[in-house]
Amino acid sequence: MIAKTPEPPYYAVIFTSLRTETDKDYNDTAERMVELAKDQPGFLGVESARSEVGITVSYWESLDAIRNWKGHAKHRIAQERGKTEWYSAYKTRICKVERDYGKDENL
Amino acid sequence: MIAKTPEPPYYAVIFTSLRTETDKDYNDTAERMVELAKDQPGFLGVESARSEVGITVSYWESLDAIRNWKGHAKHRIAQERGKTEWYSAYKTRICKVERDYGKDENL
Numbered sequence: 001m002i003a004k005t006p007e008p009p010y011y012a013v014i015f016t017s018l019r020t021e022t023d024k025d026y027n028d029t030a031e032r033m034v035e036l037a038k039d040q041p042g043f044l045g046v047e048s049a050r051s052e053v054g055i056t057v058s059y060w061e062s063l064d065a066i067r068n069w070k071g072h073a074k075h076r077i078a079q080e081r082g083k084t085e086w087y088s089a090y091k092t093r094i095c096k097v098e099r100d101y102g103k104d105e106n107l
Numbered sequence: 108m109i110a111k112t113p114e115p116p117y118y119a120v121i122f123t124s125l126r127t128e129t130d131k132d133y134n135d136t137a138e139r140m141v142e143l144a145k146d147q148p149g150f151l152g153v154e155s156a157r158s159e160v161g162i163t164v165s166y167w168e169s170l171d172a173i174r175n176w177k178g179h180a181k182h183r184i185a186q187e188r189g190k191t192e193w194y195s196a197y198k199t200r201i202c203k204v205e206r207d208y209g210k211d212e213n214l
Binding site for chain 1: 108109110112115119121123124125154155156157158159160161162164190194196197198199200201202203204205206207208209210211
């Protein structure tokens, strides 16, 4: 779903990836990492889609919150397996969201 | 594919959307808008995926480049049809990319 984020500024991590053909533990780990991210201080929301590439955008209150999540022990293990097993290529971009606008289906 | 972007800082527009059931002209327009975006000054790249939500991230040299693209006549017509016909909800987030890193399949 579309993440319900507060008024900017806040931060976004755009993770774009190409998968290998190795599926072992991938879906389970991806799901567990989303659940774990939601428990972290400063987490604001996450959006994810996959076609030719996968794009996952997570939203955070601060750069510190992003740094802490990157260093989380279980996340580090998943990152290492991602790098060696699940992703043939990826790019992580750390961004400051300066402005946002949109249309809400509930309005 | 994963966009090949220069060293930060640069800018990103994260467009997250939920589709209506109206397909009329949608795919054609989406493709034409990507082609048109590529011709704009300051365009750096684009990544797109759709599952439950669609996520399109376009990358730009400056906020001015983003503003110009938002105001482009053909793009404005497409934005208006998006709002009224193709998207039940969407959120556009304007971001400054401060840092990036990754793994390149060609390395």
